[in-house]
Amino acid sequence: MTGTGNIVARQPFPQAAKVRLADPQLRSNLRRATHTIRDKRLRVVGELPDWEALRVSGAAIKDDVLARLPDLLDQFEAAATAAGATVHWARDAEEACAVVTRLVRQTGTDEVVKIKSMATQEIGLNEALEAAGIAAVETDLAELIVQLADDQPSHILVPAIHYNRRQIRDIFAERMPGVDVSALTDEPAALAEAARRHLRAKFLSARVAISGANFAIAETGTLVVVESEGNGRMCLTLPETLISVVGIEKLLPTFGDLEVFLQLLPRSSTGERMNPYTSMWTGVSDGDGPQQMHIVLVDNGRTETRADPVGRQALRCIRCSACLNVCPVYERVGGHAYGSVYPGPIGAILSPQMTGPDAGANRTLPYASTLCGACFEACPVRIDIPEVLVHLRQRGVDAHRGRPSAERTAMGAMSWVMRDRRRYAAALRAARRGAAPLRLGGRRDHVRHLPWPLSGWTGTRDAPLPAAQTFREWWAGRGRG
Amino acid sequence: MTAREEIMRRLRAVRPIPPVTVPRGYDRGPIAAGPAPTGPAADGNAPATTTSGGTDASGTDASAPELIELLVDRLVDYRATVTHCDPAGLARALAGLLDDVPAVAVPPGLPGGWLSAYPGTVRRDGAPRPLTVTDLDEPGLAVVTGCAVAVAETGTLILDTGTDQGRRLLTLVPDHHICVVRTDQVVDRVPEALRRLADPTRPVTLVSGPSATSDIELNRVEGVHGPRRLDVLIVAG
Ligand code: SF4
Numbered sequence: 001m002t003g004t005g006n007i008v009a010r011q012p013f014p015q016a017a018k019v020r021l022a023d024p025q026l027r028s029n030l031r032r033a034t035h036t037i038r039d040k041r042l043r044v045v046g047e048l049p050d051w052e053a054l055r056v057s058g059a060a061i062k063d064d065v066l067a068r069l070p071d072l073l074d075q076f077e078a079a080a081t082a083a084g085a086t087v088h089w090a091r092d093a094e095e096a097c098a099v100v101t102r103l104v105r106q107t108g109t110d111e112v113v114k115i116k117s118m119a120t121q122e123i124g125l126n127e128a129l130e131a132a133g134i135a136a137v138e139t140d141l142a143e144l145i146v147q148l149a150d151d152q153p154s155h156i157l158v159p160a161i162h163y164n165r166r167q168i169r170d171i172f173a174e175r176m177p178g179v180d181v182s183a184l185t186d187e188p189a190a191l192a193e194a195a196r197r198h199l200r201a202k203f204l205s206a207r208v209a210i211s212g213a214n215f216a217i218a219e220t221g222t223l224v225v226v227e228s229e230g231n232g233r234m235c236l237t238l239p240e241t242l243i244s245v246v247g248i249e250k251l252l253p254t255f256g257d258l259e260v261f262l263q264l265l266p267r268s269s270t271g272e273r274m275n276p277y278t279s280m281w282t283g284v285s286d287g288d289g290p291q292q293m294h295i296v297l298v299d300n301g302r303t304e305t306r307a308d309p310v311g312r313q314a315l316r317c318i319r320c321s322a323c324l325n326v327c328p329v330y331e332r333v334g335g336h337a338y339g340s341v342y343p344g345p346i347g348a349i350l351s352p353q354m355t356g357p358d359a360g361a362n363r364t365l366p367y368a369s370t371l372c373g374a375c376f377e378a379c380p381v382r383i384d385i386p387e388v389l390v391h392l393r394q395r396g397v398d399a400h401r402g403r404p405s406a407e408r409t410a411m412g413a414m415s416w417v418m419r420d421r422r423r424y425a426a427a428l429r430a431a432r433r434g435a436a437p438l439r440l441g442g443r444r445d446h447v448r449h450l451p452w453p454l455s456g457w458t459g460t461r462d463a464p465l466p467a468a469q470t471f472r473e474w475w476a477g478r479g480r481g
Numbered sequence: 482m483t484a485r486e487e488i489m490r491r492l493r494a495v496r497p498i499p500p501v502t503v504p505r506g507y508d509r510g511p512i513a514a515g516p517a518p519t520g521p522a523a524d525g526n527a528p529a530t531t532t533s534g535g536t537d538a539s540g541t542d543a544s545a546p547e548l549i550e551l552l553v554d555r556l557v558d559y560r561a562t563v564t565h566c567d568p569a570g571l572a573r574a575l576a577g578l579l580d581d582v583p584a585v586a587v588p589p590g591l592p593g594g595w596l597s598a599y600p601g602t603v604r605r606d607g608a609p610r611p612l613t614v615t616d617l618d619e620p621g622l623a624v625v626t627g628c629a630v631a632v633a634e635t636g637t638l639i640l641d642t643g644t645d646q647g648r649r650l651l652t653l654v655p656d657h658h659i660c661v662v663r664t665d666q667v668v669d670r671v672p673e674a675l676r677r678l679a680d681p682t683r684p685v686t687l688v689s690g691p692s693a694t695s696d697i698e699l700n701r702v703e704g705v706h707g708p709r710r711l712d713v714l715i716v717a718g
Contacts, residue, residue, distance in 0.1 A: 001491065029698075036699045053506035060503040067498035070489055083682060089484040141705060142696035158696055165697050188697040192705050199706065204614055220682050230653065230692035230707025237649045238614065248488065255681045259672035260507065262687075266635075270695060273555060274635035277707060278687035279649075285684050287611065288648040299484075303491040 003301020003354035005093030005123045009339025009361040013368045017333040026162050030334050033161045034325040040271025041322060041378075047273070048263065058264050059382040062316035065251050066306055072218040072251050073297065079221030083283025085293040090123075096298045097128035100210065100243055103294050104134055107241050109207045115225060115232045116140035117212025118156065118319050119245045119298060121341040125210070136210065137202055139231035141195050148175040154335030154343065156321035157269055162334055165191065199231065209235035209290070213246045214318065215261060216295075219254045222282040223295070226265060228275050236279050242290035248297050249306075249315040261318065264380035268320040301354030310391045314350045316381040323375035323385060329368055338365065345375035349388040357396055366392040510673035548633045548667055549715060555636025559690025560703050561711040571661070571716055572598040575625065578659055578712050582623045586612055586651055590644025591625060595661070606647050617654035624655045624708075631667045632674045637689045638662065638713070641678055649684055658708040660688070665718035 009016070020026060045051050065072060077087045088103075090096035104112055112129070114120065114136050126136045126147075138147045142160040146153050149171045153159030160168065169186035172179055176198055184194060211232070215224040223244055225232050236242060252258065266275045284293050306312045324330045324344030335343030339361065340351045348369055352362040366389045369375075375385040482490070553563045566574035576598035579585060584602040596603055604622075606612045617624075627645035628638045638660050640646045652658050668674050678685065692707035703709060 001487070033699050050507040053504075053508075056504055057507055060501055064501040064503055067501050070492040073489070073492075089488055091484045091487055095484060139706075140696075141694045145696070158699065160696055168697055188700040188702045191697055192694055192702040196705055203706070204618065222682060228692070229694045229705040231705065233649070233653050233686065234706050237653055256672075256675065259509070259675050262671050262675075263507075272689075274632075274637045274687065274689040276559070276689050276691070276693050280681070280685040282682040282684075285642075288642060288650070288684055297488075299488045299491075303488060303495075306492070307495045 001091055001299070001301075002304055002356040002359065003092060003122075003299075005300065007122055007301070007340045007342060007351045007354050007362075008359045009351065009365060011339055012361040013337060013339070013364040016337040016339055017329075017368070020333045020337050025164075026334055027332060029162055029164050030331055033158065034331050037157075037271050038325045041268060041325070042271075044267045044271055044273055048267070054260055054263055055380055055382050057260050058318075058380055059316060061252060061257050061260060062249075062318075062381055063313075065253060066249070066312055066315055068253070069248065069251070069306065072253060073248060076216055076218040076221055076251055077297075079217075079219065080283060080295055081221070083221045085221065085283040085295050088294060088296045090296055090298045090300070092300050093123035093298075096123045096245060096296055096300065097125055099296050100125060100245065101128060101132045101134070103241075103243050104129065104208055104210075105132070107208050107292075109134075111135045111137065111202075111206070112208045112210050113137050113139050113202055113206040113235050113239065114143075114209070115211040115227065115235045116143045116159070117210075117245060118341060119212040119247050120210060121153065122247075123245070123298065123300065125245070137199075137206075139199050139203070139235060140227075141192060141229060141231075144195055144199070145171060148172070152336060153341065155324060156319050156343070156346075157324075158321075162336075203231075203234040203238055206235070206239045208241045208243065209239040211235060211242065211244045213244050213250055214265065215252050215258065216246050216250045217253075217255050217258070218251050220282055222255065222280050224258065225279045226262075226275050227277050227279075228270070230277055233277055233279055236281065237289050239290055241292040241294070243294045243296065245296045245298060248299055248302050265318055265320055268318075268322040268378070268380040301356075304356070305350070305353040308353065311349065311353050311388050313383050314346065314353060314388060316383055317346050317350065318381060319346075320380055322378040322380065323383075326374040326378045328370055328372060328374070333368075338368065345369060345385045345389075346383070349383075349385055349392060352392060357392070357399065363396050366390075366396065508670060508672070510668065510670055510676075512676075548669060549664055551669075552631060552633040552636060552662075552667055553715070555633065556690070556711075556713055559636055559693075559711075561636075561690050561713050563713045563715060565715045565717070567717045571595060571714075574714055575599060575659070575661075578714065579623060579625075582621060582657070584619065584622050586617055586622060586624045586655060588626055588645055588647025588651055590647075591627070592645070595625065606651060611648075612651070614650065614654055617650060620656075622655045623657035623659060624651050625659045625661070626652055627661050627663075628666060629679070630674045630677045631662045632669075632671055633667055634670045635689060637671075637674070637687050639674055639678070640686045640688065641680070642683050642685075643679070649686060652686070652688070653707055656704075656708055657710045657712070658688075658691075659712045659714060661714045661716060663716050663718045 080087055088099045090099050129136045138144050142158055145160040145168055155161040165186040168191055172194055173181045173184055179194055213223040214226045266272050284291050305315055323346050327345050330344040338347045340347055342350045348365045352365050355362055357363040369389050371386045373386050556563050575595055579599050586604045589607045629641040629643055630639045691703050691709055691711040692705045693701055693703050694705045695701050
């Protein structure tokens with residue numbers, strides 16, 4: 001029972017990355033944005049003397065959740081039900097979409113407002129609702145930009161990070177119903193105001209809202225949504241019916257555990273001490289907020305991921321996106337190259353585990369990294385992403401033993417060479433000779449293109465040339481000066 | 482097999498995962514007021530020096546000037562405006578903040594005296610009828626509430642729908658929110674603040690500055706969907 005939906009890369013990563021690398025505008029938008037958040041994050045993280053202790057606790061709380069998941073899910077369901085919510089379960093993306101579609105249909109409406117949520121993107125909910133004749137209106141500014149542009153999000157936190165203000169202005173001018181084009185400048189304030197006007201009427205008239213949840217508290221049945229703009233509060237407060245789509249790994253054991261995550265998440269995510277708005281609600285409250293409350297608990301490959309002792313740490317992820325902003329590969333290729341709603345380092349380990357490596361081109365994702373370790377350093381729940389990447393590469397090689405594949409050929413040749421010192425020395429000499437003509441090119445010590453199967457590597461990065469002399473050669477020749 | 486049964490079966494089919502002990506080495510603030518959430522307590526590296534909020538277990542003596550200063554610094558950083566007054570000057574201070582505001586909405590339990598110096602129209606939720614979205618969407622309307630707790634370190638006001646804060650709707654639809662914070666409601670950090678909530682299963686809203694977005698080239702813009710303007714009035718306790 002593997003995961004389905006928008007977590008399957010359609011194109012091998014190197015191929016998809018190449019297309020993005022050819023877009024200098026994208027690269028400069030990305031560079032500017034990731035470095036801005038990165039610097040802000042470092043500043044506010046540095047303010048907390050107990051940051052490392054918070055990370056250690058955050059990781060342990062999530063590991064505890066994974067260890068006790070079935071019991072905690074039981075507890076959550078009982079508490080949420082007692083508070084007046086109805087809990088539904090879904091094995092995969094199709095089933096989750098079917099449940100939500102049925103629930104919306106029961107209300108008799110054909111338009112819903114939506115809070116930005118990774119889970120609903122993962123299951124492809126908007127597409128499913130549209131097919132059922134239901135319009136899903138994204139109310140987060142960035143999601144709205146992406147939706148109007150008929151595009152896909154490219155970042156977990158700032159899905160429209162690949163657009164600059166001029167491009168956004170043009171999208172609004174062209175696609176936003178009722179927008180006053182003559183008054184629309186490319187000032188961020190003017191663009192935000194246009195979005196406010198466009199969405200206000202929808203908020204005030206919507207009867208059904210769909211959300212995800214950042215956290216679900218087993219002890220109390222409480223759901224938590226963390227946001228900035230207030231669109232979340234609008235959706236969580238004004239409609240009659242609220243449907244929340246929640247991955248089963250989102251649980252926290254107790255309400256008190258939020259004290260860790262409400263400190264870790266905003267600082268890691270937007271680089272703020274706290275995001276402007278956080279909403280917590282438990283079932284239905286008399287006279288306040290939606291009076292119909294549904295929670296859809298989604299597996300979609302999470303049970304599969306949890307079964308792997310090394311890989312399961314990916315399920316600690318709280319979707320803060322810090323690992324994207326520090327990743328040298330993400331910074332150059334952007335989110336679309338990963339081919340799924342989970343881009344960057346976390347996407348490279350999460351998607352292939354949720355779908356199984358053989359879905360689409362997901363087997364190429366664990367190679368979308370330089371293994372530099374910056375993602376692990378940044379991760380608020382200490383997911384050792386490089387460790388999982390190497391583990392998944394190994395699993396990929398093992399699974400395809402006996403079948404020719406790019407990495408098997410490359411790794412096979414490599415291990416034959418490395419097993420014997422003379423062979424290794426000879427190979428190095430050969431590599432040096434082979435490298436000589438490359439040295440004549442623009443860069444002195446890097447290779448831009450290697451022959452297949454190593455072209456997969458140099459297609460997206462430069463490789464260092466072998467040194468002109470090995471250490472052994474230098475040592476041996478040292479006495480003769 | 483239902484989806485629920487199948488997911489549970491798959492979860493339980495995994496080889497048992499060893500139990501995890503959660504270390505709590507971070508700063509949890511003064512804890513004596515309530516039981517620890519879970520797990521054994523600190524491994525000793527909690528820096529006690531950052532815990533300035535509340536010098537006793539009940540946290541009632543939390544009006545250390547540094548704490549209020551920190552709160553103000555954080556609030557201003559989020560573009561909230563901050564004013565101070567003492568209990569006797571509260572009504573006058575509020576009237577000053579509402580100078581150009583023709584009407585205010587207030588929750589059912591807002592102390593009557595607070596608006597005694599305000600000459601405009603007061604719309605009390607639930608008296609005689611609950612305010613509607615249309616009532617609250619009136620241009621120029623402001624809302625005045627209290628709060629449950631304020632977190633100095635993060636500049637956060639916590640509303641838990643107590644009677645002086647009212648339904649979530651009240652602080653969401655109007656463009657202008659004025660929140661009154663007593664100094665004895667201010668704590669240092671998040672853990673202490675969450676422990677102070679009377680009942681976490683009531684709807685809880687954490688507010689840190691006015692509505693804001695950073696979606697366009699990561700430029701912060703205030704005022705997208707929630708209140709565009711947040712005024713905080715700090716009343717010496
Ligand atoms: S893997 Fe860690 S850093 Fe990356 S999004 Fe998840 S929690 Fe954040």
